[in-house]
Amino acid sequence: MNHIYYSHKNILLFMNGSLKIGTFSGIPILIHWTFLIIIPLFTWIIGSQILLTTDLIASLYRVPIDTSLITAGYMPYILGAVVALGLFAGVLLHELAHSLHAKSKGLKINSITLLIFGGISSMEETSPDPKVELPMALVGPLSSLGVGIACIAIMYLLSSSLGNAPVAGVFTFVFGYLGMLNIFLFGFNLLPAFPMDGGRVLRAFLARSMPLNQATHIAANVGKAFAVIFGILGIILLNPILILIAFFIYIGASQESAAIQYSFLLRDVTVGDIMARDVLTVGPTMPVREVTDLMYTTKHLGFPVEERGSVVGMVTLADIHKIPALDREAMQVRDIMTRGAIVLPPGAPVIDALRIMSGNNIGRIPVMDGDRLVGIVTRTDIMKVIELREM
Numbered sequence: 547m548n549h550i551y552y553s554h555k556n557i558l559l560f561m562n563g564s565l566k567i568g569t570f571s572g573i574p575i576l577i578h579w580t581f582l583i584i585i586p587l588f589t590w591i592i593g594s595q596i597l598l599t600t601d602l603i604a605s606l607y608r609v610p611i612d613t614s615l616i617t618a619g620y621m622p623y624i625l626g627a628v629v630a631l632g633l634f635a636g637v638l639l640h641e642l643a644h645s646l647h648a649k650s651k652g653l654k655i656n657s658i659t660l661l662i663f664g665g666i667s668s669m670e671e672t673s674p675d676p677k678v679e680l681p682m683a684l685v686g687p688l689s690s691l692g693v694g695i696a697c698i699a700i701m702y703l704l705s706s707s708l709g710n711a712p713v714a715g716v717f718t719f720v721f722g723y724l725g726m727l728n729i730f731l732f733g734f735n736l737l738p739a740f741p742m743d744g745g746r747v748l749r750a751f752l753a754r755s756m757p758l759n760q761a762t763h764i765a766a767n768v769g770k771a772f773a774v775i776f777g778i779l780g781i782i783l784l785n786p787i788l789i790l791i792a793f794f795i796y797i798g799a800s801q802e803s804a805a806i807q808y809s810f811l812l813r814d815v816t817v818g819d820i821m822a823r824d825v826l827t828v829g830p831t832m833p834v835r836e837v838t839d840l841m842y843t844t845k846h847l848g849f850p851v852e853e854r855g856s857v858v859g860m861v862t863l864a865d866i867h868k869i870p871a872l873d874r875e876a877m878q879v880r881d882i883m884t885r886g887a888i889v890l891p892p893g894a895p896v897i898d899a900l901r902i903m904s905g906n907n908i909g910r911i912p913v914m915d916g917d918r919l920v921g922i923v924t925r926t927d928i929m930k931v932i933e934l935r936e937m
């Protein structure tokens with residue numbers, strides 16, 4: 547029911563809407579808003595099927611489980627919450643294993659985000675090296691296996707030392723369940739379906755005998771095939787979680803494949819090669835209404851704000867949208883502009899510009915040669931270059 551992956555790129559769709567819950571070894575740990583749905587959902591699913599699962603755990607591990615405390619009052623749902631939170635602790639450990647390994651290899655880790663079906667470790671790396679990627683992909687599932695075995699060991703220890711007391715039943719249930727889930731995470735993540743760890747193992751293997759983008763393409767297609775199979779199974783079995791997993795794998799595979807394809811197609815293009823040189827700028831005191839008129843006539847949806855020869859910010863359609871229409875009448879550019887805008891030198895690789903745009907959700911970046919504004923690069927222009935290069 548859970549799956550985990552990490553990404554070398556910023557995943558375009560899922561990174562927005564996250565909340566920081568802490569930092570470990572300098573790595574910010576974020577939770578995605580979908581997490582707030584999945585914890586109660588898992589709590590409910592586990593709580594409502596508690597007797598069924600207890601039977602399964604008892605027969606799987608061949609241990610007796612006293613159910614008197616487990617089924618008392620609200621206990622099924624309390625235990626459901628404990629198992630759900632324990633599962634996500636396991637997911638976090640899995641992601642930390644990837645991230646700490648990557649960090650030890652000198653890669654920069656931006657963050658770990660826990661989301662609806664696992665986590666993403668966001669790292670900075672321009673072209674994944676199969677020799678580095680293979681152990682980095684394996685270390686996550688192996689840590690899940692380790693956590694699973696540890697849970698099962700604790701379960702046996704507690705069940706033998708506590709005997710057949712009702713409280714022993716509770717511990718056997720929780721640790722037995724977490725043991726099962728972590729071993730499931732181990733196996734599921736090793737499916738050769740990109741963007742899961744197994745897909746990365748497959749790609750590292752393929753990349754020995756072909757270019758990386760081709761290897762990624764094949765691994766992503768295998769991932770999509772798995773997604774289709776899970777989707778069909780989910781529909782046949784009327785299982786919404788399976789359908790969500792299918793959707794998640796499909797999107798992830800497509801995005802990773804596109805990200806690698808883009809960095810391949812744009813590998814030798816600089817911002818200076820494709821920027822528009824005739825940049826229209828606006829002054830900080832220009833009325834907002836005039837900016838809107840300028841957008842209508844030029845079809846540009848953002849302008850650098852220039853004051854005494856230097857760029858002091860950007861004003862975009864998004865900035866204007868934030869202000870209620872009535873208030874816009876009395877406002878000037880300086881009231882609504884985004885200050886300290888991101889700029890790039892003409893020599894910067896275009897793929898960096900695309901990454902910054904995706905990561906910050908912006909559509910254009912001014913190009914500065916020293917203090918001089920020399921052009922502007924937009925997402926639309928980059929997409930056109932990609933289309934041309936795909937021919």
Ligand SMILES: [Zn+2]
Binds near residue numbers: 550640641686687743
């Ligand atoms: Zn993983």
